[in-house]
Amino acid sequence: MTGIQEEKETGRLEAFSDGVFAIAITLLVLEIKAPSHESVQQHGLAHLLAALWPSYLAFFTSFITILVMWVNHHHIFTLIRRSDHAFLYLNGLLLFLVTFVPFPTSLLAEFLLDPDGKVAANLYTGTFLAISFAFNLLWRYAAKGKRLLAAGAKREEVDQISKLGRTGFPLYLAAFGASFVSESASIGICLLLALYFALRGWPIKT
Amino acid sequence: MTGIQEEKETGRLEAFSDGVFAIAITLLVLEIKAPSHESVQQHGLAHLLAALWPSYLAFFTSFITILVMWVNHHHIFTLIRRSDHAFLYLNGLLLFLVTFVPFPTSLLAEFLLDPDGKVAANLYTGTFLAISFAFNLLWRYAAKGKRLLAAGAKREEVDQISKLGRTGFPLYLAAFGASFVSESASIGICLLLALYFALRGWPIKT
Amino acid sequence: MTGIQEEKETGRLEAFSDGVFAIAITLLVLEIKAPSHESVQQHGLAHLLAALWPSYLAFFTSFITILVMWVNHHHIFTLIRRSDHAFLYLNGLLLFLVTFVPFPTSLLAEFLLDPDGKVAANLYTGTFLAISFAFNLLWRYAAKGKRLLAAGAKREEVDQISKLGRTGFPLYLAAFGASFVSESASIGICLLLALYFALRGWPIKT
Amino acid sequence: MTGIQEEKETGRLEAFSDGVFAIAITLLVLEIKAPSHESVQQHGLAHLLAALWPSYLAFFTSFITILVMWVNHHHIFTLIRRSDHAFLYLNGLLLFLVTFVPFPTSLLAEFLLDPDGKVAANLYTGTFLAISFAFNLLWRYAAKGKRLLAAGAKREEVDQISKLGRTGFPLYLAAFGASFVSESASIGICLLLALYFALRGWPIKT
Numbered sequence: 001m002t003g004i005q006e007e008k009e010t011g012r013l014e015a016f017s018d019g020v021f022a023i024a025i026t027l028l029v030l031e032i033k034a035p036s037h038e039s040v041q042q043h044g045l046a047h048l049l050a051a052l053w054p055s056y057l058a059f060f061t062s063f064i065t066i067l068v069m070w071v072n073h074h075h076i077f078t079l080i081r082r083s084d085h086a087f088l089y090l091n092g093l094l095l096f097l098v099t100f101v102p103f104p105t106s107l108l109a110e111f112l113l114d115p116d117g118k119v120a121a122n123l124y125t126g127t128f129l130a131i132s133f134a135f136n137l138l139w140r141y142a143a144k145g146k147r148l149l150a151a152g153a154k155r156e157e158v159d160q161i162s163k164l165g166r167t168g169f170p171l172y173l174a175a176f177g178a179s180f181v182s183e184s185a186s187i188g189i190c191l192l193l194a195l196y197f198a199l200r201g202w203p204i205k206t
Numbered sequence: 207m208t209g210i211q212e213e214k215e216t217g218r219l220e221a222f223s224d225g226v227f228a229i230a231i232t233l234l235v236l237e238i239k240a241p242s243h244e245s246v247q248q249h250g251l252a253h254l255l256a257a258l259w260p261s262y263l264a265f266f267t268s269f270i271t272i273l274v275m276w277v278n279h280h281h282i283f284t285l286i287r288r289s290d291h292a293f294l295y296l297n298g299l300l301l302f303l304v305t306f307v308p309f310p311t312s313l314l315a316e317f318l319l320d321p322d323g324k325v326a327a328n329l330y331t332g333t334f335l336a337i338s339f340a341f342n343l344l345w346r347y348a349a350k351g352k353r354l355l356a357a358g359a360k361r362e363e364v365d366q367i368s369k370l371g372r373t374g375f376p377l378y379l380a381a382f383g384a385s386f387v388s389e390s391a392s393i394g395i396c397l398l399l400a401l402y403f404a405l406r407g408w409p410i411k412t
Numbered sequence: 413m414t415g416i417q418e419e420k421e422t423g424r425l426e427a428f429s430d431g432v433f434a435i436a437i438t439l440l441v442l443e444i445k446a447p448s449h450e451s452v453q454q455h456g457l458a459h460l461l462a463a464l465w466p467s468y469l470a471f472f473t474s475f476i477t478i479l480v481m482w483v484n485h486h487h488i489f490t491l492i493r494r495s496d497h498a499f500l501y502l503n504g505l506l507l508f509l510v511t512f513v514p515f516p517t518s519l520l521a522e523f524l525l526d527p528d529g530k531v532a533a534n535l536y537t538g539t540f541l542a543i544s545f546a547f548n549l550l551w552r553y554a555a556k557g558k559r560l561l562a563a564g565a566k567r568e569e570v571d572q573i574s575k576l577g578r579t580g581f582p583l584y585l586a587a588f589g590a591s592f593v594s595e596s597a598s599i600g601i602c603l604l605l606a607l608y609f610a611l612r613g614w615p616i617k618t
Numbered sequence: 619m620t621g622i623q624e625e626k627e628t629g630r631l632e633a634f635s636d637g638v639f640a641i642a643i644t645l646l647v648l649e650i651k652a653p654s655h656e657s658v659q660q661h662g663l664a665h666l667l668a669a670l671w672p673s674y675l676a677f678f679t680s681f682i683t684i685l686v687m688w689v690n691h692h693h694i695f696t697l698i699r700r701s702d703h704a705f706l707y708l709n710g711l712l713l714f715l716v717t718f719v720p721f722p723t724s725l726l727a728e729f730l731l732d733p734d735g736k737v738a739a740n741l742y743t744g745t746f747l748a749i750s751f752a753f754n755l756l757w758r759y760a761a762k763g764k765r766l767l768a769a770g771a772k773r774e775e776v777d778q779i780s781k782l783g784r785t786g787f788p789l790y791l792a793a794f795g796a797s798f799v800s801e802s803a804s805i806g807i808c809l810l811l812a813l814y815f816a817l818r819g820w821p822i823k824t
Contacts, residue, residue, distance in 0.1 A: 012636065012692055012695075013692075015633065015636055016636045016639065016688065016692075019636060019637055019639075019644075020643065020644055023640060023641055023644040023645075024647075027644065027645075027648070030648070088689055089689075089816050089817075092682075092685045092689075092816075095685075096678075096685075099644045099646065099681070102647050102648070106652050107663075107667075110652055110655070111655075111658065111663060114663070116658055116662060116663035119662075119664045119667065123667065
């Protein structure tokens with residue numbers, strides 16, 4: 001297989017992944033349900049919109065988390081030059097989990113204030129934990145012995161991505177654990193994690 | 207980082223953004239709700255379709271506004287050559303607000319003729335105001351000292367985009383202010399603004 | 413503006429348009445509503461799925477029509493080399509109508525067998541008529557004096573596309589007219605038109 | 619038509635197909651319906667989420683099947699260099715069936731445990747059978763006498779793809795046949811088939 005074909009193949013994989021990320025992130029808004037005419041007549045629209053805050057919180061947290069994941073994906077693929085069969089399906093596992101996000105997001109929006117809110121938070125943080133796990137798997141497969149990396153990829157940069165993955169996973173595990181104690185705390189950790197990854201920037205490139 | 211890698215990175219950012227714009231603009235139609243069989247038997251389909259005019263107005267206004275935003279985004283990116291971490295997230299903020307648009311659009315469609323229509327108009331115009339603000343932020347960050355611009359970008363063109371942003375923001379602020387007085391007037395301003403930006407063309411390129 | 417920038421601009425316009433076409437065509441399936449558990453217990457799933465045939469007909473007709481439109485768009489853009497402000501918004505008008513298609517499709521699926529089925533057929537065929545009109549507008553603007561065409565575009569090919577547009581419009585006008593007399597006949601014309609355009613191929617390229 | 623234009627045309631066809639695959643695969647999650655507040659108060663969220671397992675099964679099976687189809691499509695297009703009118707519409711037929719998948723998926727999720735579950739399984743496996751058929755059609759058309767293939771495509775690789783198609787079709791036929799006897803068995807075959815195709819890799823490239 002020539003170098004040109006390889007480039008083309010990775011390009012289509014990135015484009016397909018981008019499509020899935022972009023659609024999943026845009027579908028999130030469908031989980032914010034407009035109040036009914038009856039309830040608006042009773043309580044007023046302003047009041048009901050304010051009461052939808054768990055929906056906004058879930059929407060924002062999921063949006064920023066998916067965005068951070070996309071930026072990571074984007075960053076990782078600047079170092080990846082080749083694709084193989086296993087890599088396609090490890091990427092598929094990641095995309096599977098990303099497309100699932102709107103479901104726990106809608107559960108969290110709906111049931112955060114419910115006595116059963118912890119169950120919604122379990123699934124929500126558990127989904128992010130699984131995504132973090134899939135990301136580690138994907139990166140380790142690609143990076144092991146520079147299997148799929150560009151020849152010129154710097155060891156320092158590769159190591160820092162690996163380290164980022166090793167840091168992220170236990171933090172999401174902590175969020176998952178916290179969801180059994182306090183749903184608010186667990187969502188707070190997810191939100192802080194996403195903001196932290198968004199704001200700190202990548203170690204080398206900044 | 208080589209010039210080729212930079213080009214590729216901006217390309218993927220544009221593709222992701224295009225995906226989000228395209229999906230958000232296409233999801234708008236889902237907010238037009240078909241009438242039920244019962245109400246059709248009572249009032250007739252033609253009558254009920256005519257009564258859906260607030261939905262069409264909200265659909266059309268949001269569509270043309272997002273389209274204008276996409277054209278702006280498209281135009282700005284012809285001048286941008288580099289991306290960095292902060293820029294990725296400023297673009298993310300813009301996309302966040304764009305994906306949110308279907309929600310206030312559905313509220314406006316549903317409640318424009320309701321006594322609480324002003325609240326829907328507040329959120330609707332407020333969302334556009336926030337988008338206008340995010341656009342200014344994105345552009346200023348990129349354009350400051352030509353941080354991310356092509357070396358050959360003409361000062362005149364850069365200044366005119368900056369000026370456009372400085373003009374758009376107070377006009378959307380006016381629409382937001384008007385929404386507290388008259389919901390129809392505020393929607394009218396948004397529609398006129400989008401049509402104006404669509405029809406006037408870009409200062410230099412025409 | 414250099415030739416390379418021009419190519420890039422048209423590329424992003426095509427990508428955005430492709431996104432909108434792809435999303436609109438994929439959202440159509442959401443208009444096929446699964447029957448409820450109650451009705452399945454009463455009538456059986458097989459019976460109810462068979463009774464959904466207006467949904468399948470509307471889904472299939474809209475799918476193939478949007479696909480034909482996309483192939484046309486695709487074909488036209490092989491001849492177009494430049495873009496300008498007016499062209500962006502003429503293309504935007506076309507996309508606006510394409511994103512609208514799921515709504516009349518759902519109305520047709522829901523009300524084809526209703527006494528008010530003609531109203532649904534009016535809107536359905538009227539939407540396709542409007543799309544045909546927008547296509548003519550877009551092409552004429554681009555082709556007039558070869559304004560936006562490649563220098564090497566053959567007159568014969570340009571003329572045949574223009575002729576195709578001039579043929580399609582009165583046929584969709586006939587479908588629209590027929591919808592006031594017989595909803596089935598008008599849908600039949602739309603379906604035959606789409607199949608005809610799909611099967612005949614392009615005059616020169618085959 | 620020059621080689622560069624041909625490349626560009628296939629590129630846009632792939633991009634459009636990728637968009638449709640990506641959207642169809644991401645829409646699947648919308649078929650998992652969150653339980654209502656009333657039922658959660660009665661039965662508890664954890665219990666209801668566990669009872670949604672047919673939804674997860676249908677979601678996972680459809681996701682992995684569409685992903686395998688996309689990988690196949692991707693693989694086939696690395697060998698295809700040209701496109702023609704018939705090929706565009708054979709690809710369109712494939713995309714039509716792919717966009718249809720969310721509907722039988724939602725039926726299966728909803729009615730798998732219903733006395734009428736077999737009907738849902740008929741449609742579900744029947745859809746995959748039709749997709750397998752369309753894939754064979756598409757590939758045979760492209761590969762016949764290397765009609766649309768790259769001049770350098772190896773006979774061995776071409777033959778192995780043809781063989782894969784000839785193997786897949788009777789297996790999906792078996793799943794369809796099984797759906798008349800046992801819905802669980804037929805879903806199991808679909809899931810195993812997708813996992814098998816996902817895990818075995820492509821004959822030559824691995």
